[in-house]
Amino acid sequence: MAKRRKRSPVELKPVEPHMCDIPLRLKILQRLPFFTSLTAQEITEINTLFREVGFEAQESIYHAGDPAIRLYVVAAGIVKIMRHALNGQEILLDILTSGEFFGSLSLTDDDTYSDTAIAQTAACTLSISKSDFRSILARYPTVALAILDITSKRLHEAHETIRQISAHTVEERTAHTLVKLAEKLGEPHDVGLLIQTPLSREDLAGMVSSTPESVSRIISQFQKADLIDTGRQWIAITNLPRLREVANISD
Template sequence: MLIRQAGSTVHYPRNHIIFAAGDLADRIFLIESGYVKIYRLSTDGRRVTVGSIRSPGELMGLAETLLGTERTCFAGAITDVSLVIVRKNKFEELLAVQPVLAIKVAKLLGARMREAEAIIHEMVCWQAPGRLALMLLKMGERCGRESASGIKIGLQLTHEELANMVGTSRQTVTSLLNTFKQEKSIAYEGREIKILDPDKLAKWIM
């Protein structure tokens, strides 16, 4: 892939901050392995997730790098990650000579704009149970491993991290996960969540 040829590979451990708000946006990142969350800090210091989890094969840091502005968000490694880093000038050179890549980037940015609009709609229109159920189903699609007994989400997320992703309190998330567990829509395997009944979980979104 052209991006890999133009960049250099780095490795970061779980919980490492890959970039922070206020950093100069002078590079883009291709995730080779692992998962990354994009978040902002609220006025009281809470980490508020402002986008879906970024998965292997995805680009991140695009919009601000192309604009040449400072970062407004943080990117934190949820797991150990491997990334290809490409400097802004090199990436722009690639876009100039590879129209197919430029079109892919434009489509990706468009899709993320729609995704952000959907998240705003969910926050305004749905209660916490529906937002958490939808988040679990999305993570099952993006990060899940299917088995005969269900879909295992391969991320060891704390209740605090889940609360930040759906805009509610840790106590509310703990209570809702217990409810989902009691109705047998989810189960725990160690610290990982397994979705046992996606249809039952989806009813919370209705």
């Protein structure tokens, strides 16, 4: 079997600052799952409370331990949420795309972030101060309910992750993670369902709570079984149904 050299099929769209001009900001805010109930008038008003910041790929948005004062929304690009262990190991808790929020939600939380947010790709974020956001929640109960829904859904997912780590092998967890990523970020491509973000073995290891080496072995195995196609920093799924079987997905 001749080995062909592979180039990454991932296309990185540069996120320019001007991407977040006023009309686009309004459009993004309007589309947020928790602002859908608001009128255009109200959105315009709320828009003035948001500050816009762009980040380059791999740039950190905030670090664990920083004073937690802002709530962020991903306008464009992809952001990863991490948590460090004392032994240096890094856990990747979540990968967020346009329209998802992160950062400081709770007033009673410790006043420092407990995790770290890093721009996985070049990204544009909108952020609002904790207190401004609180007053929005107090003013518009439907928004608060929507945020509550999303948060409790994330809690369910976290619980599901706990179950995953406890009860499944690295192989199963890796398959499961790939399926989830494909559902969230997958784009049809001639190499298969391509996960549209640069994704290293180390990132994957952080998601399945393992090591880059172990993930690499599993990935190679998947590739030999023709479940996926992969290269440096990219993965495409060529046989989603069978990958699901390996993942033994129940939910």
